[in-house]
Amino acid sequence: MSERTIELEILRYDPEQDDAPHLQTYTVPYHEDWVVLDAINYVKDELDRTLSYRWSCHMAVCGSCGMVINGEPTLSCHAFLRDYPDRIRIEPLQNFPIERDLVVVMDDFIDKLGSVKPYIVAKEEKAVDDGEYLQTPAELARFKSFTACINCLLCYSACPQYALNEAFVGPAALALAHRYNLDSRDAGRSVREDVVASNPGIWECSFVGACSEVCPKSVDPAAAIQQVKIASTGDYFLDFLMPWKQK
Amino acid sequence: METINTDIAIVGAGGAGLRAAIAVAEANPALKIALISKVYPMRSHTVAAEGGAAGVIKDNDSFDNHFHDTVAGGDWLCDQDAVDLFIREAPRELTRIEHWGCPWSREPDGHVAVRPFGGMKVERTWYAADKTGFHLLHTLFQTSLKYPGIERFDEYYSTDLVVTDGRCQGVTAIEMRSGQVRFFRAKAVIIATGGAGRVFPFTTNGAIKTGDGMAMAFRAGIPLKDMEFVQYHPTGLPGTGILITEGSRGEGGILVNKDGYRYLQDYNLGPPDPWPRKKAMELGPRDRLSQAFWHEQQKGRTIKTDYGDVVHLDLRHLGEAKINERLPMVRELAQSYIGVDPVHEPIPVRPVVHYTMGGIDTDIDTATNVDGLFSAGECACVSINGANRLGSNSLTELLVFGARAGQGAAEYALRAGTGTDDRQALSIAGAAEDRVLELFRRNTGSESISGLRREMNDAMEAGAGIYRSEDSLQACTDKMQEIRERYKTIALHDKSNVFNTDLIEALELGSMIDVATAMACSALHRTESRGSHQRLDYPDRDDVAFLKHSLAQYSATDLPVIDYSAVTITRSQPAERVYGGDDK
Numbered sequence: 086m087s088e089r090t091i092e093l094e095i096l097r098y099d100p101e102q103d104d105a106p107h108l109q110t111y112t113v114p115y116h117e118d119w120v121v122l123d124a125i126n127y128v129k130d131e132l133d134r135t136l137s138y139r140w141s142c143h144m145a146v147c148g149s150c151g152m153v154i155n156g157e158p159t160l161s162c163h164a165f166l167r168d169y170p171d172r173i174r175i176e177p178l179q180n181f182p183i184e185r186d187l188v189v190v191m192d193d194f195i196d197k198l199g200s201v202k203p204y205i206v207a208k209e210e211k212a213v214d215d216g217e218y219l220q221t222p223a224e225l226a227r228f229k230s231f232t233a234c235i236n237c238l239l240c241y242s243a244c245p246q247y248a249l250n251e252a253f254v255g256p257a258a259l260a261l262a263h264r265y266n267l268d269s270r271d272a273g274r275s276v277r278e279d280v281v282a283s284n285p286g287i288w289e290c291s292f293v294g295a296c297s298e299v300c301p302k303s304v305d306p307a308a309a310i311q312q313v314k315i316a317s318t319g320d321y322f323l324d325f326l327m328p329w330k331q332k
Numbered sequence: 333m334e335t336i337n338t339d340i341a342i343v344g345a346g347g348a349g350l351r352a353a354i355a356v357a358e359a360n361p362a363l364k365i366a367l368i369s370k371v372y373p374m375r376s377h378t379v380a381a382e383g384g385a386a387g388v389i390k391d392n393d394s395f396d397n398h399f400h401d402t403v404a405g406g407d408w409l410c411d412q413d414a415v416d417l418f419i420r421e422a423p424r425e426l427t428r429i430e431h432w433g434c435p436w437s438r439e440p441d442g443h444v445a446v447r448p449f450g451g452m453k454v455e456r457t458w459y460a461a462d463k464t465g466f467h468l469l470h471t472l473f474q475t476s477l478k479y480p481g482i483e484r485f486d487e488y489y490s491t492d493l494v495v496t497d498g499r500c501q502g503v504t505a506i507e508m509r510s511g512q513v514r515f516f517r518a519k520a521v522i523i524a525t526g527g528a529g530r531v532f533p534f535t536t537n538g539a540i541k542t543g544d545g546m547a548m549a550f551r552a553g554i555p556l557k558d559m560e561f562v563q564y565h566p567t568g569l570p571g572t573g574i575l576i577t578e579g580s581r582g583e584g585g586i587l588v589n590k591d592g593y594r595y596l597q598d599y600n601l602g603p604p605d606p607w608p609r610k611k612a613m614e615l616g617p618r619d620r621l622s623q624a625f626w627h628e629q630q631k632g633r634t635i636k637t638d639y640g641d642v643v644h645l646d647l648r649h650l651g652e653a654k655i656n657e658r659l660p661m662v663r664e665l666a667q668s669y670i671g672v673d674p675v676h677e678p679i680p681v682r683p684v685v686h687y688t689m690g691g692i693d694t695d696i697d698t699a700t701n702v703d704g705l706f707s708a709g710e711c712a713c714v715s716i717n718g719a720n721r722l723g724s725n726s727l728t729e730l731l732v733f734g735a736r737a738g739q740g741a742a743e744y745a746l747r748a749g750t751g752t753d754d755r756q757a758l759s760i761a762g763a764a765e766d767r768v769l770e771l772f773r774r775n776t777g778s779e780s781i782s783g784l785r786r787e788m789n790d791a792m793e794a795g796a797g798i799y800r801s802e803d804s805l806q807a808c809t810d811k812m813q814e815i816r817e818r819y820k821t822i823a824l825h826d827k828s829n830v831f832n833t834d835l836i837e838a839l840e841l842g843s844m845i846d847v848a849t850a851m852a853c854s855a856l857h858r859t860e861s862r863g864s865h866q867r868l869d870y871p872d873r874d875d876v877a878f879l880k881h882s883l884a885q886y887s888a889t890d891l892p893v894i895d896y897s898a899v900t901i902t903r904s905q906p907a908e909r910v911y912g913g914d915d916k
Binding site: 100101118138141142143144145147149185188191204216218219229233235 | 376539
């Protein structure tokens with residue numbers, strides 16, 4: 086076969102068999118319009134049925150197929166072979182335990198997502214028959230970019246603070262908390278503040294912005310975290326100056 | 333085998349499953365809910381829906397409009413009592429999810445905005461840019477976290493319903509992390525597993541859309557209804573099948589052939605101008621548009637590419653600002669996956685398998701013929717979609733009927749309590765576990781999963797595509813029977829208990845074979861053309877013989893038996909479907 090091929094070095098780990106993860110190399114055909122996920126699917130279908138990984142939509146919206154590709158956290162369905170050299174290293178996302186091969190245990194993320202109360206906390210319940218809340222395009226624009234998170238975990242894999250401090254709520258969950266705080270329909274900021282402002286990580290989060298750099302949906306969690314800090318600092322001083330003020 | 337006791341087990345945690353879970357929790361906070369899914373909820377394929385959700389909210393629209401658009405769009409195969417219920421409940425459900433935080437796109441005055449979609453007399457599609465399904469799913473998932481009654485079992489692959497004497501007693505599922513089979517013993521079960529587009533090779537559907545819930549119900553004796561009706565969406569990207577939303581035509585996009593000609597005017601959808609115009613040309617229904625592509629292809633007027641023939645979807649006249657505001661994802665997808673910027677070039681598109689109108693036979697209350705078993709969403713057939721679903725009715729459907737399933741199941745669980753035949757239930761669950769273990773431990777096997785899957789895909793595309801015939805469907809059915817036999821000797825190579833996707837893919841393939849067989853057989857028996865089911869040998873609709881739902885009944889040894897049931901007609905008698913605009 087004279088057609089161009091490339092090598093995939095894929096991290097393998099089966100907790101029932103292996104003491105430690107190791108790399109396994111596969112040779113796959115090169116196609117100009119293939120993404121890395123296509124190449125991995127080729128391995129699964131044609132070369133090695135035992136490889137495990139997550140994927141579904143193949144259009145960068147379900148968030149399943151995040152991996153570390155040549156050192157960068159990336160959605161494998163959105164990483165084109167043409168942008169890589171002929172030898173590509175594929176590893177699971179960092180900062181999470183490996184469940185099997187490229188599959189990570191994401192329990193910690195799921196817990197943190199829930200901990201920020203990512204839902205509307207209404208001032209008072211409004212009946213459905215009373216119609217929708219009015220929200221102008223400008224009000225929507227305040228939080229819209231923070232709604233775009235697909236929970237792909239790339240930002241957790243890239244985050245130096247989460248790597249150091251597992252208690253850190255982390256970029257995606259904080260951005261989501263901020264998204265609801267900014268929503269004109271929401272009155273839950275004070276209940277979220279308990280989790281968000283008191284979280285050890287957020288005050289240590291430097292302005293590195295690794296999270297925003299790897300985000301495939303331009304959510305900019307780093308900006309969200311900085312805005313959360315400013316808002317929380319404001320609350321602190323208001324409490325100090327006006328202790329009678331109800332949050 | 334560990335038994336997990338719950339009140340209501342919900343299989344599938346996409347839009348319908350999440351909505352059902354919330355409905356149960358709101359109906360009675362004391363009820364225990366097990367929300368079981370083979371993926372984390374936000375990975376569910378609801379996430380990929382783009383254009384929007386239909387519901388009457390504006391003064392220029394009416395329930396009657398939505399009713400008639402839906403019924404005519406479905407070529408009169410919809411159950412009209414179900415459609416009436418659906419269109420009336422639609423605005424309330426869409427408003428409810430607005431209250432839960434869905435970031436709907438807005439008018440300048442703050443009201444929810446609507447856009448036109450295909451086959452609609454008046455614009456009524458609520459949208460969140462072109463990521464409506466994504467926002468709807470995440471809003472539901474995040475809202476579901478409020479309810480302590482909802483316990484999630486993420487990455488559990490459901491294998492079998494446990495039914496004793498016509499009563500559903502629960503479901504068995506593999507915990508993917510450990511490989512262990514669990515029995516979820518429940519007073520009621522809701523199946524909300526979505527569609528089965530993956531039985532075809534070229535589809536907008538994600539890898540997970542393998543029809544598991546449909547197959548599970550089918551094998552447990554619940555008929556699959558109207559399975560011959562498979563919707564081709566007219567605009568998918570060549571190669572990947574990535575969906576380019578109908579919203580892009582709703583915003584004014586046009587379709588042209590290789591000569592730059594708006595060919596839809598040749599297929600009773602014109603005249604082309606003035607444009608845009610409701611229910612005309614590019615805003616005709618999906619079945620008609622996909623069929624028109626097929627005819628253009630026969631005439632040699634499509635454009636050849638490495639990934640099959642295409643036509644061009646041209647958005648350039650909308651301008652960059654409007655494309656960025658209304659269709660940002662379309663632009664990004666086209667740029668990334670085929671290197672085309674719709675601001676400057678037309679997008680190559682071709683019809684792509686998108687939606688299964690058919691599914692688990694339910695009544696208007698989402699109940700099946702097994703007590704305590706409910707179903708909602710794409711895996712179910714109520715039917716509001718008939719022979720061709722109207723674009724933007726499916727997101728609304730999963731809210732309206734997901735909620736209804738949750739309410740129905742909650743009511744049933746409280747009324748009926750736990751099933752009495754414990755021993756039989758456990759023995760059925762045990763047999764389900766044995767089947768999984770047999771597959772897992774099997775050391776012999778000659779057939780490859782990926783090879784057999786490919787053969788199934790090819791057979792379905794060749795035999796049961798946009799246009800079908802006796803010959804093509806007979807060949808397809810024969811092939812499916814052969815594949816079903818060969819599946820019995822499928823080989824498994826992965827012997828790990830942990831996240832064994834070799835095993836899961838084998839089980840998914842089993843589901844797909846059952847569903848595909850039901851589709852092919854139902855299509856073979858329907859000797860008429862209606863909506864998305866077009867027979868070259870029977871080109872006309874036949875209301876005398878086939879104004880009926882088909883019901884495929886499973887057989888362990890043979891092809892499914894095809895039976896029929898009446899369509900509920902209340903206030904719209906079958907008529908000709910007329911498109912081309914209001915003046916026609």
